[in-house]
Amino acid sequence: MKCDVYLSFDGNCEEAITFYKDVFDGEILMTMRYKDGPPEFCKPKIENKIMHTTMAFGKGCELKASDDFNKPLVKGNNFHVSIAADDEEQGSAIYYGLLEGGKATMPFKEVFWGGKFGSVIDKFGIHWMVSASNTNS
Structure with missing residues (x-):
């Protein structure tokens, strides 16, 4: 299992x-723009904004981030x-454990980039x- 911080902008x-890359002497491992995802995610004026990016730095550290236009x-x-x-x-098990007494913001289900994903408060x-x-060990 791995745990990272995910930042929203x-x-x-x-x-x-780019700023964090310079500060932490990091390396951007991947960037996906909204135009790279399913059409329903690509609204006018955001097609070149970041849907997901991952930056590695230090000894096993990563920052993940995206532009989030779903809420203020x-x-x-x-x-x-x-x-x-x-x-x-x-x-x-982790998702449903965290959901106990909380609120689902996205159900834990199959996603277009592969595997399953969900979010919860x-x-x-x-x-x-x-x-x-996608696979169980």
Whole structure:
């Protein structure tokens, strides 16, 4: 299992991740723009904005980030703790465990980029993203 911080921005993700890359002497591992995803995610004026990017730095550290246009961003709701489960069974257990007493913001289900993904705000107000690959170990 792996745990990272996931940052959300309201249109300046590329500028921010470039800044963090320089500060942390990092390497951008991947970038997906909204135009690279399904058409329903690509609205006018955001096609070149960041749907997802990952930057590695230090010893095993990663920052993940995106431009999020689904809700107004306020300091405090602009980050998630991102869990990459070892398999679907572990991912499901973590997701539904965090959901107990909390609120689902996206159901844990198959996603277009592969595997399963879901997000939840736990009973303490912490925002979580849980992903799992297609295979069980």
